[in-house]
Amino acid sequence: MVAGVPASRRAVLRGAVLAGAVGAAGVGLTACGGAGGSADRPAGPVELGAATDVPVGGAKLYRDDKVVVSQPAQGTFKAFSAVCTHQGCVVDSVDGTTVSCPCHGSRFDALTGAVVQGPATRPLPAVAVKETGGTLTAGPAA
Numbered sequence: 001m002v003a004g005v006p007a008s009r010r011a012v013l014r015g016a017v018l019a020g021a022v023g024a025a026g027v028g029l030t031a032c033g034g035a036g037g038s039a040d041r042p043a044g045p046v047e048l049g050a051a052t053d054v055p056v057g058g059a060k061l062y063r064d065d066k067v068v069v070s071q072p073a074q075g076t077f078k079a080f081s082a083v084c085t086h087q088g089c090v091v092d093s094v095d096g097t098t099v100s101c102p103c104h105g106s107r108f109d110a111l112t113g114a115v116v117q118g119p120a121t122r123p124l125p126a127v128a129v130k131e132t133g134g135t136l137t138a139g140p141a142a
């Protein structure tokens, strides 16, 4: 209760406090809320689909699964988190073996995870990947 403030004014104040709390909680849920954390790669094995979808000498982005997979040589696959190490946006495009982040322009090498262009300074974390019977699976215990 706010002493000396009319009831209608108190209701407005209470509403403003609640709106501020909701707004602050919403900020923590955005895709760019921060780097790292446990959601930057699959928590368990994720079936990605046909291995032939990944071009030899190129890469394919599985944006919904937050994984990018490259195939440096026929039958050899590498996978990395698709979550940008700058501020946590998910990369959104692949050009050859270079993946790009839409938020601030960082670019990464899908063969190594290395930063090609900042502002990101840390490489994309590697993710386990395997091909079984022509199907790719990525993530822990893959």
Ligand code: FES
Pocket: 032, 084, 085, 086, 087, 088, 089, 101, 102, 103, 104, 105, 106, 118, 119, 120
């Ligand atoms: S979050 Fe990717 S460049 Fe900033």
